[in-house]
Amino acid sequence: MGIFKIPDATIKELDSIQRNFWWGKEKSGGLFLTGWPAINKHKLNGGMGFRDLKCFNRALLEKAAWRLLNSEDKLCAQALKGRYFPTTSGLHAKKKKNSTWAWQSIQGSMQFIFKCSLLLVGNGQKISIWTDNWIQGEQEPHTPAVELEIANTYNKVSDLIDQDTKSWNVTVVQHLFNQQDA
Helix, strand or coil: CCCCCCCHHHHHHHHHHHHHHHHCCCCCCCCCCCCHHHHCCCHHHCCCCCCCHHHHHHHHHHHHHHHHHHCCCCHHHHHHHHHHCCCCCHHHCCCCCCCCHHHHHHHHHHHHHHHHCCCCCCCCCCCECCCCCCCCCCCCCCCCCCCHHHHCCCCEHHHHEECCCCEECHHHHHHHCCCCCC
16 A cells, blocks of 8 residues: 555445444445544544545555655665666656556656655755756746756756855846746
8 A cells, every 4th residue: 555556446445344344234225323524533533543545545655755755775766766767856757658556656646746845955966947846935847038048058956056155146047037036
C-alpha cells in the first residue's frame, strides 16, 4: 500500500469488508444507527478510527515520492533515477510506457508535490528557473519576459546569483523577468 496505488474497485471492496466486520453482517441491507462517515472519524473526534483507505493510500504514495526526492543517496532512489529520469529530477520525469506499477504510482504523486511545495534556493544549482516552483506565492513556474534564445542561456537559479557577493544579480533578474516579478 505504501508504493502501489490501489485501484478504486479494490478500495471499495476493502471498505465493504471493514463495514461488514464492524457491523457483524454476512448479507447486505438492514438498518444501522450510525453511518459509516461517523465511524470513519478519528477516535478523538468521536469516531472509531477506521481510515479512509483511498486517502491513506494517497498519503503513503506522496510520502514515498517525497522520500525519493529528498534521499538521492539511497539505493532505491538511485535505481529509479537511473531508469526513469537520469537527466532530470523526479518532479520532471516523463511518463514511459514500460514503467513498473510502483513507479507509475509514485509518479502520480509527484504532481501533488510539484503543486504544493516550494523549493528552497540555497546555492540554486539544482533548481531550474523555468520549470521549478521556486518563487514564493506563485503556483506555476515563470515564463521569461525576454526572447527564448536569451532566456535559455540562463537555466539554473545559480545563474541569477552573483557568486562573488552571494546575492542576486539584480541586472540579470530585471532583464529576464517583468518588472512586477523582479
